[in-house]
Amino acid sequence: MTTLSISPAARGTLVEALHKLVDASGLVITVQGTERIGDIKSAIARVAPRLVEKVEVRANGLIVSEMAQYRVIWGVVQSPGGSLAVLTPHSLYENQKVSDWSSFFRVEVLDPIVGLASQGYSTGSGGNGTVSEPAFADAFANAYA
Numbered sequence: 661m662t663t664l665s666i667s668p669a670a671r672g673t674l675v676e677a678l679h680k681l682v683d684a685s686g687l688v689i690t691v692q693g694t695e696r697i698g699d700i701k702s703a704i705a706r707v708a709p710r711l712v713e714k715v716e717v718r719a720n721g722l723i724v725s726e727m728a729q730y731r732v733i734w735g736v737v738q739s740p741g742g743s744l745a746v747l748t749p750h751s752l753y754e755n756q757k758v759s760d761w762s763s764f765f766r767v768e769v770l771d772p773i774v775g776l777a778s779q780g781y782s783t784g785s786g787g788n789g790t791v792s793e794p795a796f797a798d799a800f801a802n803a804y805a
Contacts, residue, residue, distance in 0.1 A: 661790035674721035729761035
């Protein structure tokens with residue numbers, strides 16, 4: 661696992677919000693592509709359409725997708741070599757057991773996103789301040805919103 665870091669220029673941007681999300685979450689999914697932000701968002705929406713059914717975009721740029729059993733907080737930023745996405749699942753309410761929604765998350769989001777690897781994207785995981793893909797961490801260190 662590789663520790664995720666950001667550049668000083670990324671402070672106060674969506675990049676920092678995603679960095680904090682990785683720090684605070686036990687599980688994140690990462691996606692890296694060579695195209696622009698809109699293209700990677702479209703690819704994610706195509707394979708995991710539930711992510712775009714009920715959406716709130718926060719002031720800091722984070723996207724909150726609410727499903728019946730859970731929510732996913734995510735965002736996409738630009739990097740010098742393309743774009744990067746971070747997605748993390750969360751319970752809908754306090755004290756909700758992960759086991760109540762984890763199988764739905766796996767089928768509706770995790771497996772389809774991991775499947776993007778067969779379409780030329782690099783996918784990985786992480787959490788607690790780290791990511792599984794060193795190339796993602798390197799690109800994220802130079803990401804911008």
